[in-house]
Amino acid sequence: MTETLKKILCAEDDPDIQAVAGMSLGDIGGFTVEMCSSGQEALEKAPAFSPDLILLDVMMPGMDGPTAFKELRRMLEFENTPIVFMTAKVMGPEVEQYKEMGAAGVIPKPFDPMTLPDQIREIWGKRHG
Amino acid sequence: MADNGPNDGDGLARKLAALRLSYAAKLPGELEKIEEAAALLGSDPSPEEARQGLDVLHRLTHKLSGSGETFGFKELGEISRQIEAICASMLELDAPPPSGLREELGVLVKDLRTAAGDAQDVPPAAGEPGRSVVEISGEGQEKNKEEKTILLAAQDSALAEKLEMELFNFGFKVRALSHPAEMGGKLKELRPAALVVDMEAGENGPTEWEAPECLNPKNWGKDGAFHCPVVFLSASEDIKTLLAAVRAGGGAFLTKPVNAGELVDALDGLIESDDRELYRILIVDDDQSMAGYVKTIIQNAGMNASVATDPMKVMDRISDFAPELILMDLYMPGCNGQELATAIRLRPAFAGIPIVFLSGESDRSKQLAALGGGGDDFLTKSISPEHLIASVKTRVRRFRMLRSLMVRDSMTGLFNHTTTNELLEIELARARRNKTSLALASLDLDHFKGVNDTHGHAVGDRVIKSLARLLKQRLRGTDIIGRMGGEEFAVVLCNAGGGQARKAMDQIRAAFSKIKHQTEKGTFTVTLSCGVAAFSKFAAPPLLTEAADKALYAAKEGGRNRVVLVKT
Structure with missing residues (x-):
């Protein structure tokens, strides 16, 4: 695993959020971002892109975030890649559940595009600091 | 990520603002879907209806x-969360919702509509907390909701003063530069919508004003990274001067003496094209990596891109995304691009969308055959990103222009007669459904024939444009403003009662009567008369129009320069 966080794969079905997240992570955070619209697409794109961190929206049509998480964990190269969930669900038990699954962090939606990169860096720092 | 856009704070702020705008533009559509779902729960729903309504309502509000x-519409997000929570608990119970809860949902959906309506007004600028909305009544109306600041760099103070006054009449706020060295700082501080630059020094001008050295963006310091359209004014029209203006990034060039109308037209053209919605491009390609690559190029150029990898699902994507251009691969599984383009063209609503093929095919005759099926152009996949962006942008710009020609009046940019009437019908139906108020105002300039006869049609046109601009500035984004022909205008005020509408229109009448219109011979003023009718009394569109026209007639009879609310 690399020491610095450079490449982020982001799966989000809402095109508006995609645009703002892409801008936030890319332009503000300075990360290289690969955007996907579904869990399925994330699985397909991940191997070629080889992200340092993966950001998954929980609720997506087709394959949702948690399912994509499990599938990614099955792939050898993503066994240990930090995966972060984004969710508008505010209820505690679910957030805990994601952490128990092994998620590196949970970012609540709506997020602030100006501080999203910092939130991600903080999660990254906890794992690598 | 983006290496062809400024990555500084200003560039980001502009990008964010553009994203917000495009988000806000989609809200009415979302709201309509939410209202439809809520209507299913209306009165005494069957268990299936209730379940379906809750399901859809839950999904849509979850999204919002x-x-x-994230896009700066906090209230909208909060109300959505409340609706989402109610739906979620009802779905969990799996029982028909009790009438109390259904009523509560109805009220929340209405609140949501109000919040979305507010979002339609000027979206807050990046980094700025949600700005309060310009209410239809109250003092807020006095303030221009969208005052455009123009930075003026002219050494000739007489010219500066004259332009300042003339532009002010057209609703622009002008700030003059007193020394060229201030340029960078002022650009940063004021974020003007445009920069107007006089290229010549005055009679005894110090040389530092000599254009274009002081105008070169390189000389503005790092603050100059904020780019805005530039209009150059010059007494000379020779090619050297023109080239100098072009090299300094000029968007328009006017020769002196400057006519205010021309300058306003130039500014309108440059500013309008700048703060519109992002271009929407749909990429149809079964090859994920190729589609992703093209998408990145398009997005980095500041456009909104969406990818469809399954040609069989393209129709739905077109309906949802409403692309303004489709970039399509020629060879795909299931069907080829040529067939798909023909199929898209069969749907009347999609017939006008430009389709550009993007393929590895280099055989010119095969390329031409593909164009026969309804494609507009053919680009090879080895195309440079710059070429691709230029090609896409030109087509979308043209598509937008053609589309707006069909619904807009070309002189004022307001809705034309047909579109205004169609929109009135839609809004009336909505008001009836939601039991909200609506008012229609008919406006007519007083003694306009006299203006044309005395000052000529060019001056008359400028008067009409100044009223159009005033209406756009003073009314809410949700109000429908149309030019019905000649000097007649109509305004549909949604969620406004007769009294409110009368008050709003009277403020406009007063403001318009104060505008000084310029001619070589001096200035003059024009007044307007207005009739207002409210929906609750006149249900069908023709009756409402008739009532507003009658009130307008009464205003004219009563001595003009007044607003009359129809009484029944």
Whole structure:
């Protein structure tokens, strides 16, 4: 695993959020971002892109975030890649559940595009600091 | 990520603002879907209806609650979250919702509509907390909701003063530069919508004003990274001067003496094209990596791109995304691009969308055959990103222009007669459904024939444009403003009662009567008369129009320069 966080794969079905997240992570955070619209697409794109961190929206049509998480964990190269969930669900038990699954962090939606990169860096720092 | 756009704070702020605008533009559509779902729960729903309504309502509000605040619409997000929570608990119970809860949902959906209506007004600028909305009544109306600041760099103070006054009449706020060295700082501080630059020094001008050295963006310091359209004014029209203006990034060039109308037209053209919605491009390609690559190029150029990898699902994507251009691969599984383009063209609503093929095919005759099926152009996949962007942008710009020609009046940019009437019908139906208020105002300039006869048609046109601009500035984004022909205008005020509408229109009448219109011979003023009719009394569109026209007639009879609310 690399020491610095450079490449982020982001799966989000809402095109508006995609645009703002892409801008936030890319332009503000300075990360290289690969955007996907579904869990399925994330699985397909991940191997070629080889992200340092993966950001998954929980609720997506087709394959949702948690399912994509499990599938990614099955792939050898993503066994240990930090995966972060984004969710508008505010209820505690679910957030805990994601952490128990092994998620590196949970970012609540709506997020602030100006501080999203910092939130991600903080999660990254906890794992690598 | 983007290496062809400024990555500084200003560039980001502009990008964010553009994203917000495009988000806000989609809200009415979302709201309509939410209202439809809520209507299913209306009165005494069957268990299936209730379940279906809750399901859809839950999904839609979940989306808004997750995105609203990100785009600066906090209230919208919060109301959505409340609706989402109620739906979620009802779905969990799996029982028909009790009438109390259904009523509560109805009220919340209405609140949501109000919040979305507010979002339609000027979206807050990046980094700025949600700005309060210009209410239809109250003092807020006095303030221009969208005052455009123009930075003026002219050494000739007499010219500066004259332009300042003339532009002010057209609703622009002008700030003059007193020394060229201030340029960078002022650009940063004021964020003007445009920069107007006089290229010549005055009679005894110090040389530092000599254009274009002081105008070169390189000389503005790092603050100059904020780019805005530039209009150059010059007494000379020779090619050297023109080239100098072009090299300094000029968007328009006017020769002196400057006519205010011309300058306003130039500014309108440059500013309008700048703060519109992002271009929407749909990429149809079964090859994920190729589609992703093209998408990145398009997005980095500041456009909104969406990818469809399954040609069989393209029709739905077109309906949802409403692309303004489709970039399509020629060879795909299931069907080829040529067939797909023909199929898209069969749907009347999609017939006008430009389709550009993007393929590895280099055989010119095969390329031409593909174009026969309804494609507009053919680009090879080895195309440079710059070429691709230029090609896409030109087509979308043209598509937008053609589309707006069909619904807009070309002189004022307001809705034309047909579109205004169609929109009135839609809004009336909505008001009836939601039991909200609506008012229609008919406006007519007083003694306009006299203006044309005395000052000529060019001056008359400028008077009409100044009223159009005033209406756009003073009314809410949700109000429908149309030019019905000649000097007649109509305004549909949604969620406004007769009294409110009368008050709003009277403020406009007063403001318009104060505008000084310029001619070589001096200035003059024009007044307007207005009739207002409210929906509750006149249900069908023709009756409402008739009532507003009658009130307008009464205003004219009563001595003009007044607003009359129809009484029944």
